[in-house]
Amino acid sequence: MESSAARRWATIRGRIDGLVRGTRVTSVDEAGIEVIASGEDRVVDVLFDDRRIWSFWLRRDTHLLPNGHRRAPWPDRMRRFLDGRTHLVVREHVAEKVHFDEELVLGTGEGRIAFVNKRGLEISLDKSGRFSPTFSVRSEEQLVPLLDAMDVVIEMLHDLGIEAFPAYGTLLGAVREGTFLGHDSDADLGYVSSYATPAEMIRESFELQRQVTERGFATHRYSGGAFRIDVAEADGSVRGLDLFGGFFDAGRLYLLGEVGVPFEHAWLYPLGSCTLMGREFPAPAHPDRLLEAMYGPNWRVPDPAYKFETPQPVIDRFNAWFRGTTVWRRDWEREFALTGGRRLRAGASGLARRLAEESAPGTHVLDVGAGRARDALWLARRGFPTTAYDYVPRGARGAMRVATADGLPLESRALNLTEWRSMLAETARLTRTEGPRVILARHLLDATNQVGRDAFLRFARVALRGGGTLYADVWTGEGEPGFGLRPFDPDRLAELVELHGGSVLSRERLAPGDKRSRGLGRVVARWS
Amino acid sequence: MSRRVTELEQRVGELEDEIAELRRHHLRLAELADVVQELLIPMAGRDETRIAEAIEKFQKSL
Numbered sequence: 001m002e003s004s005a006a007r008r009w010a011t012i013r014g015r016i017d018g019l020v021r022g023t024r025v026t027s028v029d030e031a032g033i034e035v036i037a038s039g040e041d042r043v044v045d046v047l048f049d050d051r052r053i054w055s056f057w058l059r060r061d062t063h064l065l066p067n068g069h070r071r072a073p074w075p076d077r078m079r080r081f082l083d084g085r086t087h088l089v090v091r092e093h094v095a096e097k098v099h100f101d102e103e104l105v106l107g108t109g110e111g112r113i114a115f116v117n118k119r120g121l122e123i124s125l126d127k128s129g130r131f132s133p134t135f136s137v138r139s140e141e142q143l144v145p146l147l148d149a150m151d152v153v154i155e156m157l158h159d160l161g162i163e164a165f166p167a168y169g170t171l172l173g174a175v176r177e178g179t180f181l182g183h184d185s186d187a188d189l190g191y192v193s194s195y196a197t198p199a200e201m202i203r204e205s206f207e208l209q210r211q212v213t214e215r216g217f218a219t220h221r222y223s224g225g226a227f228r229i230d231v232a233e234a235d236g237s238v239r240g241l242d243l244f245g246g247f248f249d250a251g252r253l254y255l256l257g258e259v260g261v262p263f264e265h266a267w268l269y270p271l272g273s274c275t276l277m278g279r280e281f282p283a284p285a286h287p288d289r290l291l292e293a294m295y296g297p298n299w300r301v302p303d304p305a306y307k308f309e310t311p312q313p314v315i316d317r318f319n320a321w322f323r324g325t326t327v328w329r330r331d332w333e334r335e336f337a338l339t340g341g342r343r344l345r346a347g348a349s350g351l352a353r354r355l356a357e358e359s360a361p362g363t364h365v366l367d368v369g370a371g372r373a374r375d376a377l378w379l380a381r382r383g384f385p386t387t388a389y390d391y392v393p394r395g396a397r398g399a400m401r402v403a404t405a406d407g408l409p410l411e412s413r414a415l416n417l418t419e420w421r422s423m424l425a426e427t428a429r430l431t432r433t434e435g436p437r438v439i440l441a442r443h444l445l446d447a448t449n450q451v452g453r454d455a456f457l458r459f460a461r462v463a464l465r466g467g468g469t470l471y472a473d474v475w476t477g478e479g480e481p482g483f484g485l486r487p488f489d490p491d492r493l494a495e496l497v498e499l500h501g502g503s504v505l506s507r508e509r510l511a512p513g514d515k516r517s518r519g520l521g522r523v524v525a526r527w528s
Numbered sequence: 529m530s531r532r533v534t535e536l537e538q539r540v541g542e543l544e545d546e547i548a549e550l551r552r553h554h555l556r557l558a559e560l561a562d563v564v565q566e567l568l569i570p571m572a573g574r575d576e577t578r579i580a581e582a583i584e585k586f587q588k589s590l
Contacts, residue, residue, distance in 0.1 A: 199557045
């Protein structure tokens with residue numbers, strides 16, 4: 001296999017050498033890199049002061065200009081760095097032919113352009129188009145904890161009867177280069193369940209996550225079949241180890257998140273081995289078969305700007321089988337990563353004020369979908385013990401800092417309405433505490449989907465049993481839209497409340513005006 | 529002929545939607561099975577400490 005791979009490699013290289021001759025960079029400016037592209041579409045690397053930051057495809061990632069040249073615009077996330085001097089090199093990723101090699105200035109900056117994150121670590125764009133400390137800038141010593149963590153997780157899964165192996169980029173790097181891919185930023189593990197249906201495989205994945213959590217690792221679930229295990233490295237940075245589940249169904253292998261192909265069990269098990277930075281790891285019995293399923297027949301050709309072209313029927317299956325429990329969560333994570341720690345504006349919403357006026361002192365307030373927890377903090381300051389629920393609890397970190405400093409009765413808890421397990425477990429926990437409760441749901445029902453709305457009303461029904469009140473505001477669609485909001489008809493909300501056994505005490509429509517930028521539908525309801 | 533094709537296209541679309549609906553049950557069934565095993569069974573034992581522990585352990589892994 002080695003020699004045939006080498007032969008194939010030599011052929012590919014020869015072909016590319018022939019093609020690159022007509023290709024050149026005509027200019028580099030604030031708009032991007034202008035090129036004349038000749039031959040087949042292929043990847044070029046962009047280096048700033050000798051460090052690869054970005055790679056793009058000469059055709060796929062460029063657009064045609066009126067002069068017949070092509071331009072690769074700078075990726076949006078890169079632009080804020082582009083102010084200063086640099087030694088810029090554009091070169092073929094495979095053939096090492098250089099198309100551009102000059103000292104230049106972008107913007108008005110005086111200093112060198114530096115791609116570093118807040119922690120001072122050198123970063124570059126990974127294949128998902130995100131900036132992260134990629135492996136090419138990490139020392140061998142820094143990667144030892146990740147290799148150790150892979151060992152620990154593989155060993156742990158082995159104890160649990162599951163034979164895991166490096167997958168995706170990690171398998172590709174090990175098999176093709178014996179190390180991590182320079183442009184990659186995480187490590188992937190895969191395993192194939194002995195169960196044959198998604199439902200059973202998902203439950204097994206839930207159990208695995210519990211086992212990993214019990215061993216002291218922080219985890220983060222992506223879908224019913226995959227989750228991330230966070231590993232702290234020597235320099236303090238945290239790196240994700242992704243664990244992808246798979247299963248066989250009638251001669252077809254499904255492996256999250258990209259593979260669904262006819263496959264033979266014997267190509268995977270019993271596992272063989274591969275070498276990663278001199279250390280031995282398990283590997284599929286025929287890694288080339290799996291790599292072809294993951295990256296296509298050209299997996300031997302390096303491509304740091306690789307994009308998966310997973311067939312639509314496979315995507316449809318994965319979406320329906322495994323996804324739907326993190327609805328719009330990534331958008332909110334991004335939003336709160338930027339604004340969650342900011343100082344909160346004083347005051348509270350009209351809805352929170354109304355709740356405070358009408359609730360007896362000491363009533364436990366459940367602020368569901370609390371976001372930055374401005375209302376929750378305001379209510380806690382007025383003496384209401386308050387729980388700020390959100391599926392992105394970090395949004396409340398600024399409010400929690402204030403509450404802790406001022407000794408206010410505010411707590412922040414995770415609650416994901418689109419994940420039944422989250423909602424049911426929190427409902428179970430709540431039923432074990434006594435006392436009157438009210439729910440504040442400001443821009444919650446207009447920020448989730450039907451699954452989330454149904455789950456919320458089931459949660460409210462139990463939490464408010466025995467006389468608790470719900471205060472809810474939704475955006476009607478009039479006036480300015482708010483971040484992440486989708487218009488929702490307050491009459492529909494009233495119907496949902498009644499469907500779940502509540503009585504609507506009042507409903508009103510508040511038109512946008514001087515003090516209100518968007519139209520609101522307000523529903524107040526009670527459960528007996 | 530074209531009406532027949534339109535009808536068949538519509539039917540295929542409907543069948544695709546129905547298949548997606550059925551597939552979506554896998555995740556919810558798994559969630560319910562997990563809740564029953566991890567929370568409901570300990571609760572049936574009525575041991576208050578164990579129930580509290582079971583809820584805490586379950587939530588920690590979400």
